[in-house]
Each structure stands twice: as structure tokens, then as C-alpha cells.
Amino acid sequence: MGIISSGFRGRRSENPALPPGQHETQDFPVLTAGPAPLIPVDEWEFFITAENGQRLSWSWNEFMALPQEEITKDIHCVTSWSKLGTVWRGVSLDTLFENVETTSDFATAHSFGGYTTNVPLWDLLGGKAWVVWEFDHVPLERAHGGPARLLVPHLYFWKSAKWIHGLELTGEDVPGFWESNGYHLHGNPWREERYS
């Protein structure tokens, strides 16, 4: 046990849905390192590039024609807030990876505007990650990553790149934006992988 602050009570939360060091918020804070880019859907695409040079891409209409899923998940921000039971709609990465052949173990997510974040491939496949375009039953606002963002809810939320443009598969784990700025390469909230 740490240093006791006499007189500090805090608000007890026995909620087992909260990882260590997290507290629940009802709000949906906006978290960004710079201005939000504006991406019209007719200029939007989503790509996957493999290390062998294979490149797949989807226009907005092609993407919307893929099987859509409704996803209800808890999300956890490294700044210590968690939001429980958030509802999204989008396409599973399993669907997008159906025709991808790769031996890569890692991916770098690229956003419109230049943001990057690295995620191991095994954290993206198997029903664990989506490209989502709807939050709480309405189209995703630009401030929250619209028209579409990555959703990797079992990792800290900086991994869920806003304004997602595509995934680049890599043989090595290449640190992305926050990972080069003091944050953990992996970011599992249950292990408190906050900082490097």
C-alpha cells in the first residue's frame, strides 16, 4: 500500500469492468494531438498493404457494402477514464483481411493527417478489432474520428486510431506516434501498460 492521504475518501467503485487505475466517465472526451482533419467520404479509402507488395483498398461505398456489425464494448483511455458499454457499427477486420496473405506479425495503422499507431496483428484479428463509422447509432463525428476510425477496445484507446486510412503490415513492431512519445508499445489496460 502506498502513502496514506488521511482524509482522502475518494469514490469507491467496485465495478469489475474497470481495469486498474481507471475510473468511469459518462462523457466522451475528445483526445487529439492536433487539429482534426476533414475527410469527405468521396475522398475516403481504406487500404491494407502487405510486406509482399499486395495492396487492397476499399472506397467508401465498397466499404459500406461489406457486412456490418454492431459492437458493444468498454473503452479505456490511458489518461485514466473508461467508458462502459459503448455502441459502435462497422466492419470487422476479419472481413477486411479475408483476402490478405501475410506472414507479418505487426501492423502500423495510418490515419489521414499523419497519425500512426502500432498494433500486433493478433490484436486485430479474431473478432477483436473493427473499422467503425457509427457511434451510439449516429455517424461518427469528425472530432471523434469520422468518417471512420479503428476500434481496438481491448487496448488503451490511443490504439483506436481516428480518421483511419489504412493498415501497413510490418515484420517488426515499429513504434507509432504516441509510442515514440513515451507510451507503451502494446497498451493492455489490464496490465496497465501505459508508459514505456
Add this chain to the structure above:
Amino acid sequence: MDIIFTAIRGARSGTREAPAVSSVWHVAEVVGEVRENATARTIRLRVDGLMGHLAGQHIDIRLTADDGYTAIRSYSVASTSEDEHLEITVDELPDGEVSPYLVRDLTVGDRLEIRGPVGGWFVWRPSNANRVQLIGGGSGVVPLMSMIRAHQASNNSAPFRLLYSLKSPDASLYRGELHRLDQESAKLMVDYVYTRSTPEGWPATPARLTSESLLGKIFPMEENLDVFVCGQTVFVETVADWLVMAGYSPESIKTERFGGTGGIR
């Protein structure tokens, strides 16, 4: 100040040059306090074994109740590495879990735990030769003050300009120090926007910041300019959008948000 600094969008992934982040908790002792305004105070901490920090970084504070319950929040550092002690300025959130304790109850001699400093993006380095425009809303001025102090303590002569948007003169943080630096320092200019009430004799009536009033009080866009914007989410979003629409390069703008509503941090 309570911050939310997390994720997304910036330009490239940079090389790592921030001091290594320490994941261990350090014991900090409160050695001083300054009441800044009706809801905020600065807390001065002595931390043994703490590494230096970059201007703009934050620390995590952990409070532990007598039954072992803990709560962790992040606060921007207001002081510079040059200072003997580490200072944070905490603004009390009406519905906060941690900030009311830090603002009202914590006293000199108390101990708590800190982790960090953290963050390698929303930072200013004395080696940076660019002009710097700082734009702060309310207690968003805290990490900007750390940059101003680091700049003043350095021999970096690039001009700094601060635009400080606040409700009223009484709501100011670092009021005397900012006034003095504005008068005395050749390398800092301070502009204020008062949104609810102004000092006596102020040439303008209180008004919310607009794109026009913003652009009239900041350095014009130029190649070697860095802009740091910090405040509540709506303030930061709005200001960043105005800057981009006015032609400021998105790559030159760094933002940091904090929650002013209950429960965010």
C-alpha cells in the same frame, strides 16, 4: 489543471528524445502552496530522485485512502526543470474526485505519490529556434506557463506570445508573474481575452473569443512557427479549426485538452 492529452493525429512519429519515462511511483512531499484564484492553487512538491522534465509534460498523482483505495489523475507541471521543486496547479472541478482534496485538504508536510514526468509531444525544448504562439483557455495555461518559464530561464531568444482566454481578471492563474513578464521581458508578449468581465479601463467589452479576435492577437502564420493550444475540449477544437482555416499549417499546431466537466479525469 486536469488534462486529457491522449491520442491521435499529429504528424510523424518522432525519435525518442524525451527523458525516459519512469513507471515507478515516487514519494513527494508538499513543501509549499500558493492560492491562485477562487478554485485553483499551486502545490509545490519535493520529490527525491525525480529526473528533470520537459516544459509541457505532466505527472500522475496517486492518492491512497486509509483502506487502500487509490485514485490516479494527471496534472500538468507548471514549473521548469531549473526549479528546485516541482509545481503543479490544480483547478478544482465541481464534481471532482481528486481535485477538491488537492485544492482544499492537502497541506504542507503531507506526502503523496507521483509518477512521471510523461509526454514527449506537447513539449517545448530550449533548443527549438522557432517562434512560439501559446493559446490557453482557463487553466489550460498551466503547461504553457511551464514553457514560458523554461524559455525565460534559457538563453533561447525566439519570441514567445501568449494569448490567454479567461472569464475575468480574478480567474487568472499566475496573474502577477504574467503581468511582470509582459512588462519586463523583451521575448514574451501577453494578450488577454476576457469573456465575462474585464479589468477596469479595459479597451474592449467582455466577449467570447472569435476567429477574428483570435487572429488579431497572435503571430501570423509563417514557416518557423510553433503553436501550442491547451484548454477545454471545445475551446481547443474550435481554436485549432480556426487556425487551420486561416492557413496555419496543421503540422505546426500541437493541442492538449483537459476535462472541465465531471468525471473525465
